[in-house]
Amino acid sequence: MLWLHLKIPTDSKIVKPLKIEAGRTDIRLNKNYRSTRCIDEAASCLIQNNSKRSQLKNVLTDNSSGSKVTSCSAGLKTFVVDKILEMSSDLQQITCFCNVAILYRRQVSGKAFQMAFRDRKIPFNIHGVAFYRKK
Structure with a gap:
């Protein structure tokens, strides 16, 4: 499995420590x-x-142990996609595109990945989690 992630500065307003109120129990799903x-x-x-994480989990x-995870950092979206293509030509690193995951913070970043994948004819699926939903 290959994880690629972009170096994006963290926003201190987004990550806030969780406060446990008196009389409440902290339950960890490990x-x-x-x-x-x-x-x-x-x-x-x-x-x-x-x-900024208050407690390690x-x-x-x-x-099973599964396949070894390879991590690469990249600043440009096109570089990330080109790196995937390069690694897929070496079948020892990527045997199937379904074993590749790209993690990015902002939803707007996904559009550039989609365009780069389409241009290079790489199959892809987008799965997202909405952190801020409009009411």
């Missing part, structure tokens, strides 16, 4: 039922680098 061990370990490594799974 078991992952879907991901492989390699994916969980890679995610934990990324999370540990978040200096170790996620565990009973699933």
Whole structure:
């Protein structure tokens, strides 16, 4: 599995520490039922680098180890897509495009990826999570 992520500055207004009120209990869900061990370990490594996180969370799974995760950082979206193409030509690194994930912070960034994938005839699916929904 290959994870590519863009270096985007974090906005301190977006990440706020969670306050546990008096009399309330903090319940942590530490078991992952879907991901492989390699994916969980890679995610934990990324999370540990978040200096604004109040507590570390170790996620565990009973699933198999799965394929090794490769992480690449890139500043330009076209470079990311070209890097995927380059790695796919070496079948040892990418055997199927379905094993590639690109993580980006802002929804507007996805448009450039879509255009680059279409231009290079790479199949893709977009899955997003809306952090701020209009009311």
